[in-house]
Amino acid sequence: MLTRRSFLNLAAGLGLAATAGAARAEARLAVVATTGMIADAARRLGGDLVEVRALMGPGVDPHSYRQTRSDIVALANADLVLWHGLYLEAQMEAFLRDLAAEGRVVAVAESLPRELLRAHDDYADKFDPHVWMDPALWARVVLSVRDALIAARPEAEASFRANAEAHVAEIAALGDYARGILGTVPPASRVLVTAHDAFSYFGAAYGFEVVGIQGISTESEAGLRRVSELVELLVARDIRAVFVESSVSDRNIRALIEGAASRGHEVVIGGELYSDAMGAEGSYEGTYLGMIDHNATVIARALGGTVPAGGMAGKLVLN
Known part of the structure; x- marks a missing residue:
């Protein structure tokens, strides 16, 4: 003690x-x-x-x-x-x-x-x-x-x-924005494949199936069998975009892409998401609002939804 x-x-x-x-x-x-x-x-x-x-x-x-x-x-x-x-x-x-x-x-x-x-x-x-x-x-x-x-x-x-009341109102507006743009993703495309299973609450909130290569903790290992299973999933369901995370190695995601390519199925990286950490200090993505705005906007855009160019607040710069 x-x-x-x-x-x-x-x-x-x-x-x-x-x-x-x-x-x-x-x-x-x-x-x-x-x-x-x-x-x-x-x-x-x-x-x-x-x-x-x-x-x-x-x-x-x-x-x-x-x-x-x-x-x-x-x-x-x-x-x-x-x-x-x-x-x-x-x-x-x-x-x-x-x-x-x-x-x-x-x-x-x-x-x-x-x-x-x-x-x-x-x-x-x-x-x-x-x-x-x-x-x-x-x-x-x-x-x-x-x-x-x-x-x-x-x-x-x-x-x-007073500050909490104001910030909670901002978070509610963020949730409404995310729900709106993610709702434009075609239902068949609402499958989110990421490096580790950090997006289950996101999926439950917005109606997405979430598939992480690793488990909830990045301490868990993704074996060859798991990668092979997910390659089969990508091919069988015609999933064309997967996502890397800013705080997790992209090694397993790239293994998925290579595995799908060997099957004649093209998969691209839909973008980098902020999972366990926010963006650079001093940036919009370095705030909670910017982090979730970025994630929702990048996911919706990559999976066929309609999004505003700069995200909810016009502050995003997307590649």
Whole structure:
């Protein structure tokens, strides 16, 4: 068990001096979030009242991520630690749960009602963590972030609530946009083939069959038999586009394309999707709204739907 004394001793050994509580009270709330999606929500809700650091940046796979020396320093200095939970940060989970006994640490997605979650392929007692793929579910997680901010800084409750209300309205508009453009994809083409099974909530929300080469976690392996089965699927159902992911190797996707080609069936990469991480920091795709706007627009366009050139907000630059 990671006690407060042992944790602070560890941080001190890395050259850290804990910030005094009195000084912290006048400063912005120091928030550390594991993923970019959670960090984005904290920034949108906290505004100028918070300073947010995301441990995992663009292209980083949260399933295999382990805390670094600089992460330990940031966690020790944080007023509030926000992590996803639902076994997303599998390699950090024990560390974060120990840390929760010593400070303000919240697994924001674990507030979701279990009846709204999808079963995990590999673990009978766990759930698919990729809930951000459904904006309606993510809006609930945003409210959990709101509640964590309020608990950490009660005097700013009114501001956090107002910002949350505005952001949830934006997320609802995003969901409506995605539903509209994805509804233009011909029903027979609503098959989404990706590197790993991160899009099940997306499929359930928008009526797509989702096929991942790997399982829910990128830690699972895709064998030759699995690739062969999916080549058969591509050929039999005349699927012409598959998708790579920004945080997962494209090796298996390219194996699918080559396998289909050997059968005389041409398959192209329909685009790169953001699955477990958002786009580049400072870009539109580096926000939750931009991430899902990009995904929905790229998928709809590649599978025969009708989409506006710049996506929902006219901010996308599609190749």
